[in-house]
Amino acid sequence: xxxxxxxxxxxxxxxxxxxxxxxxxxxxPTAGGGILVTKLDEVINWARSNSLWPLVFGTSxxxxxxxxxxxxxxxxxxxxxxxxxxxPRQADVIIIAGTIVNKMAPVLKRLYDQMADPKYVIAxxxxxxxxxxxxxxxxxxxxxxxHVIPVDVYIAGCPPRPEALLHALITLQEKIKGARxx
Amino acid sequence: xNKEELKEHLATLLAExxxxxxxxxxxxxxxxxxxxxxARELKNxxxxxxxxxxxxxxxxxxxxxxxxYHLTSTTxxxxxxxxxxLDHENPVIRTVSDIWRTAEFxxxxxxxxxxxxxxxxxxxxxxxxxxxxxGWPLRKDYEDPVNMIxx
Numbered sequence: 001x002x003x004x005x006x007x008x009x010x011x012x013x014x015x016x017x018x019x020x021x022x023x024x025x026x027x028x029p030t031a032g033g034g035i036l037v038t039k040l041d042e043v044i045n046w047a048r049s050n051s052l053w054p055l056v057f058g059t060s061x062x063x064x065x066x067x068x069x070x071x072x073x074x075x076x077x078x079x080x081x082x083x084x085x086x087x088p089r090q091a092d093v094i095i096i097a098g099t100i101v102n103k104m105a106p107v108l109k110r111l112y113d114q115m116a117d118p119k120y121v122i123a124x125x126x127x128x129x130x131x132x133x134x135x136x137x138x139x140x141x142x143x144x145x146x147h148v149i150p151v152d153v154y155i156a157g158c159p160p161r162p163e164a165l166l167h168a169l170i171t172l173q174e175k176i177k178g179a180r181x182x
Numbered sequence: 183x184n185k186e187e188l189k190e191h192l193a194t195l196l197a198e199x200x201x202x203x204x205x206x207x208x209x210x211x212x213x214x215x216x217x218x219x220x221a222r223e224l225k226n227x228x229x230x231x232x233x234x235x236x237x238x239x240x241x242x243x244x245x246x247x248x249x250x251y252h253l254t255s256t257t258x259x260x261x262x263x264x265x266x267x268l269d270h271e272n273p274v275i276r277t278v279s280d281i282w283r284t285a286e287f288x289x290x291x292x293x294x295x296x297x298x299x300x301x302x303x304x305x306x307x308x309x310x311x312x313x314x315x316x317g318w319p320l321r322k323d324y325e326d327p328v329n330m331i332x333x
Contacts, residue, residue, distance in 0.1 A: 102329070137330060137331070137333055138330060
């Protein structure tokens with residue numbers, strides 16, 4: 001076998017072991033489907049991360065910032081979020097934009113349960129993260145939406161600026177791109 | 183009617199009108215027992231004609247409660263605030279839901295959160311809190327070890 005400089009370089013590329021790098025990239029040198037499956041995951045993750053449809057869901061002032069992010073100035077459609085859906089059946093990501101009170105908690109749980117897999121959750125702002133300004137001396141507020149449903153990305157702020165929400169959405173995209181289907 | 187005319191007119195209705203000074207709107211403190219007749223007068227008397235109750239709320243002062251009614255007239259464009267001092271142990275006042283229909287839900291809210299009883303209210307039950315809720319959450323002495331983290 002001719003081992004020229006070019007071929008040496010190509011051989012070093014596989015099998016890929018990327019070490020600390022998150023998936024994708026670990027290509028198994030097995031005969032058959034290894035490479036195909038791995039690459040398909042990558043394509044699926046890429047497609048998923050770039051067409052996240054958010055659920056129209058807002059319970060207080062964070063929703064105003066969320067609307068602003070959807071508007072022309074910040075324009076989250078640049079990243080594939082413009083298709084906000086009013087039904088959980090068609091939504092991929094729920095942005096918990098606001099305070100969750102005890103009476104809202106079962107509604108939030110039901111909405112999350114009705115969303116089709118794969119589904120993602122962003123806790124926007126102090127209230128959704130921990131109860132925020134309503135942490136102490138209140139009888140009605142859930143101290144963090146993660147008591148009700150699992151959360152992927154948290155955003156600090158009260159309310160967070162649209163840039164912060166965009167950053168969280170991009171962070172979620174990175175998270176999805178690094179995901180691996182077992 | 184401007185503020186002074188309104189004050190003068192109210193002085194003819196009440197024996198000892200107690201006006202609060204330094205407020206944006208004309209504010210009068212009344213005896214809860216006289217509230218029903220005064221409310222009817224405020225609503226129906228031609229020159230007053232307070233046809234719109236735009237706010238009804240309560241204040242917990244620990245020693246007593248204050249009921250606060252904000253009234254305005256859509257024809258005369260004058261506004262009046264009525265305050266009534268209630269006992270802390272047994273806060274009761276006559277409903278005005280038959281005079282201003284909007285008070286029906288406002289009074290249910292005040293009942294729900296402050297535990298103020300509105301006599302003759304047609305449907306006095308909890309509004310925001312669940313039906314089996316115990317206690318009155320907006321009272322200053324309210325304790326809830328399950329939901330509340332005290333600072």
